[in-house]
Structure formats: C-alpha cells, structure tokens
Amino acid sequence: MxxxxxxxxxxxxxxxxxxxxxxxxxxxxxxxxxxxxEHGIRCLLIFExxxxxxxxxxxxxxxxxxxxxxxxxxxxxxxxxxxxxVETAVQQYDHHVDExxxxxLQVVFQNRMSHRFLA
Numbered sequence: 001m002x003x004x005x006x007x008x009x010x011x012x013x014x015x016x017x018x019x020x021x022x023x024x025x026x027x028x029x030x031x032x033x034x035x036x037x038e039h040g041i042r043c044l045l046i047f048e049x050x051x052x053x054x055x056x057x058x059x060x061x062x063x064x065x066x067x068x069x070x071x072x073x074x075x076x077x078x079x080x081x082x083x084x085x086v087e088t089a090v091q092q093y094d095h096h097v098d099e100x101x102x103x104x105l106q107v108v109f110q111n112r113m114s115h116r117f118l119a
Contacts, residue, residue, distance in 0.1 A: 034090045037104050041082055044108055046073055052114035069113075078111050085111070 049069040053059050060068055073079060089103035 033094060033100075034086055037086045037090065038083060041086065041104065041108055041111075042073070042079070045078060045082070045112055046070055049073070049113040072113060076113060078113065082107060082111055 046066070046069045049072065050065045053065050053069060054062070059065070085107040086104065089100060089107065093100035093103055
C-alpha cells in the first residue's frame with residue numbers, strides 16, 4: 001500500500017515536471033495570498049479543461065489529458081493573464097475577503113479554456 005507522504009511527494013514531482021519550474025507547488029515558506037490564489041485558479045482551470053477534454057468524442061487517452069491541459073494552459077498564455085488578474089485583485093481587495101473571492105471567481109470564469117467546447 002502506498003503511504004500518503006509518498007503519494008504527496010510523487011504528485012508534487014509529477015506536477016512540477018509537467019508544469020515546469022515557474023509553476024512549482026507552493027511551499028509553506030513562500031505561500032502568500034497571491035501565490036495561493038494563483039495556484040488554486042491554475043488547478044481549477046486545468047481540471048475544468050480536463051473534464052471537457054474527456055467529454056469530447058475525440059478525447060485523448062486518459063493518461064494524456066492532464067499533460068495536454070497543462071500544455072494548452074501554457075500555450076494559450078493563460079498563466080500570464082491569470083497572474084496579472086490575481087495580482088490586481090489581491091492589491092485591490094487583500095483585506096476584504098468577500099470582494100477578493102468574487103474577483104478571483106471572475107478570474108476563473110474569464111480564463112477558462114473550455115469555452116472552445118461551449119461555442
């Protein structure tokens with residue numbers, strides 16, 4: 001049986017390898033509101049896109065879905081857009097949690113990659 005710490009290290013390793021150094025999994029030492037928000041939004045956008053890829057009649061093999069979604073996340077330049085939007089939201093609403101959450105939710109809606117399947 002695989003122990004949870006091993007599984008966590010394995011998943012972090014796979015994520016780091018697939019996404020690249022710029023998007024490393026956060027450590028507790030460098031976790032800020034902005035970095036946590038960016039990481040969460042990145043995960044939501046990639047997993048949401050994976051869902052739509054798997055619903056497509058010509059979807060890739062299951063093991064290829066996450067790497068493909070990450071590649072397209074980087075290829076669509078979504079990362080830079082998300083970074084800028086999150087940075088702006090945190091600067092404007094950092095101490096107002098309700099407004100910050102609404103702004104971050106808008107970042108997710110505006111940057112989802114699945115819109116190509118919904119058009």
